[in-house]
Amino acid sequence: MSHIGNAIEKRDNGPEALVRRYKDDLTLVLPSHVKGETWMRLAYGALRSNQQLLQAATRNPGSFMSALQECARLGHEPGTDAFYFVVFGNEVQGIEGYRGVVERIYRAGAVKAVKAEVVYANDHFEYSPDMDRPVHKPNYFSNRGPIIGAYAYGVFQDGSTSKVVVIDRTYIDKVRKEAKGSSSPSSPWVKWEDGMVLKTVAKRLEPWVPSSTEWRKEQLRAAQEVAAERTTAPQEYTAVGAPQDIDEGPIEGELVD
Incomplete structure (x- = not known):
């Protein structure tokens, strides 16, 4: 269990109050493309719209907060087809769906x-x-x-x-x-x-x-650096051409027995 889950298990507070209390911890792990305020509103909405989830989160707030933290880390909207909450007895489990992947x-x-x-x-x-x-x-x-x-x-x-x-x-x-x-x-x-x-x-x-937004940002940053180097390079230098693609033949599939 995450440090958030361990820290709040002993606290006697409603789940929505705990979500507010740990807002900074949750939004800190959000990918850069996700707006923290919007994500928090969706988290509150997921609790309010599902009575079974609210009851389980009240009984075991630690499990709910751990599920929320995983949802935030992956950059998904809480309680959607991308990441949904499933109640198993007194525990809330967060599950990334096919759409989320x-x-x-x-x-x-x-x-x-x-x-x-x-x-x-x-x-x-x-x-x-x-x-x-x-x-x-x-x-x-x-x-x-x-x-x-x-x-x-x-x-x-x-x-x-x-x-x-x-x-x-x-x-x-x-x-x-x-x-x-x-x-x-x-x-x-x-x-x-x-x-x-x-x-x-x-x-x-x-x-x-x-499968990461940060991967795309890194590619854009690298491309911008290359473009900047080309515009500032002295005129007497000749740019080296990009290497040609090498045909490695057909891409083999993977069969899992």
Whole structure:
């Protein structure tokens, strides 16, 4: 548990009052693109609009504040599809959704599209490591059968494709088993299994694509420095051309057994 969660467990205060008290701690970890005041209003709203969450946060404010801090660190709006709060008994758990993972990838600016799909037993699906992208032909108007896997890849700004990540049912069940309270009726694994499978495969894609707003800022800063150096360089120096792209062949995918 974070230092905020540990510090407030012993305090007898309402959850909204505690959110206000630790406003500076929460907004300090927000990424630069998020406005602190707006984010705090959304945090208050998430509490006020969900009576079950309010009751759990009152009983266990430490767990709620820890979930809020994780939400702030990731730069998501509290209580949305990007980051939602789930009550397990007397504890509040914050869970980043599929939308949240994809939003972080888009924020970085390196990827112009993210393709992630759930594969069902009756879908036509074909992929091998020598293929640029999978071939997936679902019939949306028929019984597609149970979920058997999922895949994801990113399309970079230049049109090239990232590593393709494919997960099977065995991997999905392993992740679900390790998730806290996954068998509970209130668990997102029970209520929205397809969404959790999409999130799982999107998380597997993360190592292969930038997923941070700060990464984009660093790229812009570096580009500005290069531009400044070029404008101030003495005229007698000849600029060195950029290295040519090297064709490394097809990008292999990753199949998780």
